[in-house]
Amino acid sequence: QQPVQSPQAVILREGEDAVINCSSSKALYSVHWYRQKHGEAPVFLMILLKGGEQKGHEKISASFNEKKQQSSLYLTASQLSYSGTYFCGTEPGDYKLSFGAGTTVTVRA
């Protein structure tokens, strides 16, 4: 079942912060975050595992609340390069990801 992402879109000025939320109705083993630029393939940002382990991007952080099946991605001090569509992918333990509809982030100078 597809996770729910919010907001659908956000516009930022350089240096501002934003939070993208991802919520699932199923128990999760891991949550993945990807960013996609227009016309390109998604690029891996971060994976959060049940139990607290994280792997990923240096400048982008995320949290995973296992009990609530929710994850948040934090864009801090945004840069122009952060623009794109962010997808969360949720995985219940069977190696298959269900992706949200995406959050479009636009960072302006």
Add this chain to the structure above:
Amino acid sequence: SQTIHQWPATLVQPVGSPLSLECTVEGTSNPNLYWYRQAAGRGLQLLFYSVGIGQISSEVPQNLSASRPQDRQFILSSKKLLLSDSGFYLCAWSRGQGAWEQYFGPGTRLTVT
């Protein structure tokens, strides 16, 4: 390092024609392989995944099929394309055994006319 290739990059096909998209991975062995479809402005829909040669799981009933004839080769096929098959097709790989990040190929943009 690992790389993933997909071809062709773009394809325009008439309704009712066959389809074959190919994906190959280099630099790793026994990867998990995935086919996704992305409609314009939408999220990614998992179509097929494979944990080994000849092992294919289908996620969505449709007129598409997948095969894995070699460890690092994944093929998406159709005997007769429908208009609704248009979209951006992405192949991805991940390490097996556990929760690993997925790496996507460059994609094939398919337009069925």
